[in-house]
Amino acid sequence: GLAELGLFGLAVPEDFGGLNLDYTLYSRVFQEISSSDGAVATTLGAHQSIGYRALLNEGTEKQKQEWLPKLASGEIIAAFCLTEPGSGSDAYSIKTKAVKNEDGTFTINGQKLWITNGGKAGFYTVFCKTDHEVNGKKQEKISCFIVEKEREGVSFGAKEDKMGIRASETRAVYFDKVVVPEENIIGELGRGFKIAMNVLNSGRLSLGSGCVGGMKNILKMASNHAYNRKQFNKRITEFGLVQDKLASMAAHCYAAESVVYMTTGSMVKGMHDYQLESAICKVFCSEALWKVVDQGLQIAAGCGYMKEYPYERLMRDARINLIFEGTNEILRAFIALAGIRGPSENLAKLGKIADVSKFLQDPVKSLGVLTDFGTDRISKLLGGTNLTKAHPRLSDFANYFSDMLSEFALQVDRTLIKYKKSIIDFELPQGRLANMAIELYLYIGFGQEFFLMKNLNSFLKIHLTFLVFCFLTSSQAFGEKKKLISKGFFSLGNLSLYPRKVQIDTNGTTEDFNFNPYLSFGLEYPWKKSWSFYPEAGLAFTGNGRHNAISRYGLFLLGDIGYKWKDFTFQTGLGLYWTLIDGDGGTESLNNGNSTTNFYIPEFTSISSNFNLNLGFSYPIGQLFSLKALSLKIDSSVYNITNSLKRAISYRIGLQYFFKQKLLDSYFNKD
DSSP states (O other): OTTTTTTTOSSSOGGGTSOOOOHHHHHHHHHHHHHHOHHHHHHHIIIIITTTHHHHHHOOHHHHHHHHHHHHHTSSOEEEEOOBTTBSSOGGGOOOEEEEOTTSOEEEEEEEEEEETTTTOSEEEEEEEEEEEETTEEEEEEEEEEEETTSTTEEEOOOOOOSSOTTSOEEEEEEEEEEEOGGGEESSTTOHHHHHHHHHHHHHHHHHHHHHHHHHHHHHHHHHHHHHOEETTEEGGGSHHHHHHHHHHHHHHHHHHHHHHHHHHHHHTTOOOOHHHHHHHHHHHHHHHHHHHHHHHHHHTHHHHSTTSSHHHHHHHHHGGGTSSSOHHHHHHHHHTTTOSSOOTTOGGGTTOOOHHHHTTSHHHHHHHHHHHHHHHHHHHHTSSSOTTSOGGGHHHHHHHHHHHHHHHHHHHHHHHHHGGGGGGOHHHHHHHHHHHHHHHHHHHHHHHHHTOOSHHHHHHHHHHHHHHHHHHHHHHHOTHHHHOOEEEEEEEEEOOOOOOEEEETTEEEOOOOOOEEEEEEEEEEOSTTEEEEEEEEEEEEEOTTOTTEEEEEEEEEEEEEEEETTEEEEEEEEEEEEEEEEEEEEEEEEOSSOEEEEEEEEEEEEEEEEEEEEEEEEEETTTEEEEEEEEEEETTOTTTTTOGGGGEEOEEEEEEEOOHHHHHHHHTOO
């Protein structure tokens, strides 16, 4: 099962039985798991993204040796216990209390609500209030404890009947005079709030990558449904509004994936403070997933509304992402005010100040701290407010971003000047500032590869990758492969070589007219109404003709534009011909009309190439065949063309066999 695959210990060091994946690989695995089932991803995420993450981050060596091997193997499941009936987004207001006993142990009383893996877990990371003496006064702070399931006083409620992710277990967990030893404390006493926030920061990233996996799954389902669904004798992918939805789904998926892995990449490179970045990823990715699910269900229409199909389950599963691990509303406030609401122990620039409203009594000082959120964070990521490493071709893009960043900083200043200390109570401007920050971060995510380019080669490689992405997206999402390639054909016939003068020896030249069978393959690309483009490639064998000592072989590439009028298709374009002339050696006779001259042809090999102007038409014979005739080719390399027009003209006549659409679909339109 999942445990045998190592999926319960993705980030656990190998010494403790885990896979020791970095943030990027960890997120990639969660993306794939979430694309299959959101409930399974939730169970695994609650176990390791948050369940034992505090132990991994802050635990002692002894604690890790005791617990991590069991947790990594799946022998024991973990649960994260923070939320309470009266404490959701306001995590600092929890009521669960741990009182220190005379023997050094702690007695925990309280309850936790909506705990994923609540009944299955054997390892609970529990956050409680503890008493501390500060300047002679008693003060409560949050501390983090390990609580084992078998301890007396631990119980849990019935499994919650949830709207979505129903295969995951969610219960209330109760602690009634539960005694735990001092060695079960994770980190330092009184630092539990920061520990919890750091755990949630990393958990939000795996949630974001899980949303990416969900979006890719829904996009694939919706694309396949739209391609196979026909109405009014057309695939519904041919309707503009369906195309618009599929394009929007692909764009949201691309944007979400960009910001998640830009963030994890920075973390792998050494970025330790990523609370704002992870919050942005969680907000954007969860909302993008919700939009993608909604659009996917709309494309599925009636099928999407029925329980027989997976769309309605995916919609129910997706809804929780906007709520857990911090609601998107509180995270927007967190982004706008750097996570400050009430006490904020995890902002270095605010030091030990617990009441932000008091701090904001000095609006000038406030500008210094909160404006840094808008400029310094992004400046540090880019190395300055100006994008100095952008490729010259992207200078307009870089300048536009720099202007937006400067404008954002100005709006932060104006907002704080207007609201002063009361800014903390006005969520609408907070939301606007957060949305601006999210847009800026997304902008970086889109252009991250471009910002680092130093030469044209890299620029072209990235552009090629982007073009391939756009083609695949349009092909899969829009179902346009039928329109891009409507027909394919083989053509078999005769290609006469134009009279060509060949230098034989000092006595003169000879001309050659041959029977030249050819075989070619081509495609039809519809362009506009009645217009199409026909690329074609073929081989021709010229044989010996009347000169037994000379053989010719031809390769040609054609590019014609065709106009369909009634049943006729008129074509014109350019052709590139290569001719291999092989002289085998021997004596030939040349009749010039008045006399016959015998001459010797030496062994030789000559390769010539020339451009031709193609003119011709084709006419259908039945549904699968077409007669292509009178294809005139004026050779640009023929000598003395003014002597006789026919000396410079050749013909091509052939029979074309068109593939059935089903055969094309099997190759060009396969998954």
